[in-house]
Amino acid sequence: MKDKIIIFDDPLSSLDYNRRRRTVREIIKLVSKAKQVIVLSHNDALVHELYCAREVKKSRISYYIGQIEQSSVLLPFDIEDHVKGKDHLNKSYKSLKNFLASPNLSNKNDCLENIRIALESSIKKKNFTLIENHNKTFTDLIKTLEENTAILFRGQNDKSKVIDTLRDLDSVSWPVHHGQACDIDMNWSNSPENITLEELKGYVEDTINLIDHVL
Incomplete structure (x- = not known):
């Protein structure tokens, strides 16, 4: 798995609380196993939890899709x-x-x-x-x-x-x-x-x- 790039697209959609918690834990575990983990989400709480997790602090980068002069672009997200x-x-x-x-x-x-x-x-x-x-x-x-x-x-x-x-x-x-x-x-x-x-x-x-x- 070390050479794999894993992408999650809104991974918590339609999940109940227990499955959400388990999914978050599994995503965090994958950070140390895969080459790269990319999470796409509209869920602020999920993004914040992943961003603040101790396991991802050394390699975390976050972006959002913004708009500049009528064009959609990736911009740094604090x-x-x-x-x-x-x-x-x-x-x-x-x-x-x-x-x-x-x-x-x-x-x-x-x-x-x-x-x-x-x-x-x-x-x-x-x-x-x-x-x-x-x-x-x-x-x-x-x-x-x-x-x-x-x-x-x-x-x-x-x-x-x-x-x-x-x-x-x-x-x-x-x-x-x-x-x-x-x-x-x-x-x-x-x-x-x-x-x-x-x-x-x-x-x-x-x-x-x-x-x-x-x-």
């Missing part, structure tokens, strides 16, 4: 950073839901920060293969959403209205995130320190709606 992004999304999203359950202004800055983190993480996650640079800021991601015609929103949402909503959320969360007023053209009709509880609730509701139904 699975650990990707998983961290999902964790950030989950934590921020949960915090925003908790705020709506018991709204108050005492944690306003945390709320605004979570709005930004949740939206940025959601955009990167849901448009992973269409965004060339995953280190883009929230502001730059909004520009990418606006300019990239391959990126579509769910439902019958008007793209320009979605972009306007994102820009409003960008402007109101910018000072808290960066610790200073922004130096780009933004709508400052609602300065963060002057936000009322009802306005903050509206921003959070807009964020949840974007994540759940639009982006």
Whole structure:
């Protein structure tokens, strides 16, 4: 088997939990036996588990199929950073839901920060293969959403209205995130320190709606 290249294409598809665990263990065992093991998968958890396994750390390489100028290409994939992004999304999203359950202004800055983190993480996650640079800021991601015609929103949402909503959320969360007023053209009709509880609730509701139904 030392001269064999083994390819798995979505190996966990349609398997129950026990078979999934056994399959993962068998794939890891093959790494030391075969010349090369290639795993193709849409399953983030599988890719992360294989990537972090002690047996494969010395020889691991990960790629994803991305898009550059309308062409599909293989690009380096930082699975650990990707998983961290999902964790950030989950934590921020949960915090925003908790705020709506018991709204108050005492944690306003945390709320605004979570709005930004949740939206940025959601955009990167849901448009992973269409965004060339995953280190883009929230502001730059909004520009990418606006300019990239391959990126579509769910439902019958008007793209320009979605972009306007994102820009409003960008402007109101910018000072808290960066610790200073922004130096780009933004709508400052609602300065963060002057936000009322009802306005903050509206921003959070807009964020949840974007994540759940639009982006």
